[in-house]
Amino acid sequence: MGFHVSRRGFLKGWLLLIGAVLAKGILDFMTSETQGTVPDKDIFIDTVQLAEGSVMLGQKKVVWLVRDEQGYYALDRRCTHLGCSVRWQEEQRQFICPCHNSRYDLRGNIISGPAPSRLVPVKLSRDKNGNLIADRKVVVDPGWRLTITG
Amino acid sequence: MGGARGRGFRDFIKHIHPPKVANSTAGVLPTLCLGGLSFFFFLLLLVTGLLLMLFYQPGSPAVAYDSLTVIQDVVAFGWFVRSVHKWAGQAMVFTVVLHLVRVVVTGAYRPPREFNWVIGVLLLLFTVLLDFTGYLLIGDATARHALKVAHALAGEVPLAGFALQLVLFGGPPDADLAGVRVYLWHCMLLPLLVAVFSFWHFYRVRKDGGVKWPL
Known part of the structure; x- marks a missing residue:
């Protein structure tokens, strides 16, 4: 069974992965809590x-x-x-x-x-x-x- | 991507790319991509700058500096975003200056492209001012002294000096308003000018016949 990935598909996959990692990082950045939080x-x-x-x-x-x-x-x-x-x-x-x-x-x-x-x-x-x-x-x-x- | 929106996107890409590129300029060498690199850094600065604005607190140097320590130590990937912003800023000044050198060396400033040279020089000015205002926003001792120097320099301008000081810094350099004004120029006016003049610059490149070599 051959498994073929086209060059375009390969690049798209990598782009998607990088995009997801970047999106997660940016989301974490934006949702950082920096103002005093309520203590436990x-x-x-x-x-x-x-x-x-x-x-x-x-x-x-x-x-x-x-x-x-x-x-x-x-x-x-x-x-x-x-x-x-x-x-x-x-x-x-x-x-x-x-x-x-x-x-x-x-x-x-x-x-x-x-x-x-x-x-x-x-x-x-x-x-x-x-x-x-x-x-x-x-x-x-x-x-x-x-x-x-x- | 399909449908009308996809087609619109493809049309846009088709239009910003020139229909014909001379063989002699198709490679990297004639331009070294320095203008494109400068614009790439500008886009990177826009994205990272917007992110930094979520946490940066303009105004008094102490508050500004504190907010930077929070970005550096508390915010997730804050140190990374700030580093990218700082180094992209330094790199942009570098590539813009090299771009100017390249244009001089290849003689690309000569007619009919002399007007684009003028736009380019203005872009260099805006870039340096962006770099400088960014350096003032840090709020450390260096920034506070630099702000004083900038304020005094503005005051040296004949006749308009005092008015210029009031417009640029809102008053004395150690008042909180000065920090707010510098923030305003750094985040609003100067990026807007760079964006508008960049597109004018690119438009002129195409209008003057694209990248030509030699001229």
Whole structure:
């Protein structure tokens, strides 16, 4: 079985390949992120002062820390509807999204609003200085807690 | 490619190529392709320049320089695009000057082609100004001092000096507006002039009877 490639076909193939590589490079160039991006990690200092049933916003303002009777847990601040940053409303004890008024309770469950799902619980760990670090890249089970001491 | 669009494209190619080329000028030697090379570099500069404009921030030298470090270190292939832009710019000045030398040596400036010589000299001027303004856009110490020199030189022009300084640099050389003006000349006015005069230049080559040797 002979396999024949014409000179024109050969050149066209190479041209196509070079064009594709060039296009990919230019696309990567154009879509480079150079302006400050939202961090994945947030840090909480002085968490011992956080009373049971109260909340605290991280230094980077991207994660909410909550303390309940079992320990600490962290909620990604992004509303699951369109990604606005939810605020804690102390009088109603709810997380409220300023964009479309989605409401969540202290555990992050939906109370009302257009949000399709609960606030995302993310991994929490303790660094060597005793500060708590939340990592939005790692989603955890809603029942997961970080113990108060340790 | 087929249909009306394909035919239009083929017609265009047919028209920009001369119908007849003298045997004596069909090779590389008489012209060394220096004019064509210059235009090739210009096209390369247009593409890479447009890409750089996506990230370059004109204005104060510090901001400009910072945006260049971002292009160099953060943007994907940014270092490559900037290098190609820089070296294509240097190469264009080089080939344009060699093209001028070639035209002098072969006597191609003589009538009836004297008018195209004038257009060519203007193109050389625009090319050098493009190179120089590009060098000012870097925003490092060299560029800042060069901008001061350029500003002072513009001021030396009799009568119109101060007005020229205001138009070219918008005021003092260390104000942010100077950086914006240089950016404007580098990215808008000068490339436009080179494009328009290049096509005039090519048109005159054909109009004056194409590439002839000897003349």
